[in-house]
Amino acid sequence: METLTASVQYNDMIGDAAADRSDDPNKSIDKLPNVTGFPIALSLYSAHDGGYQSLSIYVVDGFSTIDEVLKAHPHGEIQARQIDIPNATVSDLLQLFKRFRITLRHKRLKDHTIKFDTP
Numbered sequence: 656m657e658t659l660t661a662s663v664q665y666n667d668m669i670g671d672a673a674a675d676r677s678d679d680p681n682k683s684i685d686k687l688p689n690v691t692g693f694p695i696a697l698s699l700y701s702a703h704d705g706g707y708q709s710l711s712i713y714v715v716d717g718f719s720t721i722d723e724v725l726k727a728h729p730h731g732e733i734q735a736r737q738i739d740i741p742n743a744t745v746s747d748l749l750q751l752f753k754r755f756r757i758t759l760r761h762k763r764l765k766d767h768t769i770k771f772d773t774p
Contacts, residue, residue: 659696659713659735670759674752682751684712687740693718695735699748710743 661669677683684694692714701708713735718724724733740747749755760769 659698661698666762668759669762669765670757672755672757674756675754677751677753684751687712687743687751689740690714690738692716692736692738693720693724695721695724695733697748699745701745708744710740710748712738712740714738 680686684690684697690712693716694712694714696713698711698713699708700711715724715733715735718727760767
């Protein structure tokens with residue numbers, strides 16, 4: 656059994672991601688092909704020159720809201736089911752969100768706060 660975490664071969668850069676769902680109900684994770692169950696997570700993988708990409712959605716069955724999921728699993732592990740979305744692209748993923756941000760930093764700066772002045 657695997658744990659959902661971002662990791663690649665060397666992990667030269669590590670970081671976070673955040674997103675706001677689209678307001679368009681037709682651009683929703685649960686509207687992707689073959690997605691059944693309540694989506695709780697996703698993973699996008701792209702290799703080297705973008706020649707290989709994979710999008711996986713992680714769902715739990717028997718729930719229709721996040722509150723129901725949290726009531727049943729207030730702490731610890733949640734057993735999810737992985738659904739691979741064939742032929743998905745980064746563009747397909749980004750269309751599901753109205754805002755999307757990924758931040759990466761050098762792996763040796765994982766415990767540092769990076770501050771900067773905006774132009």
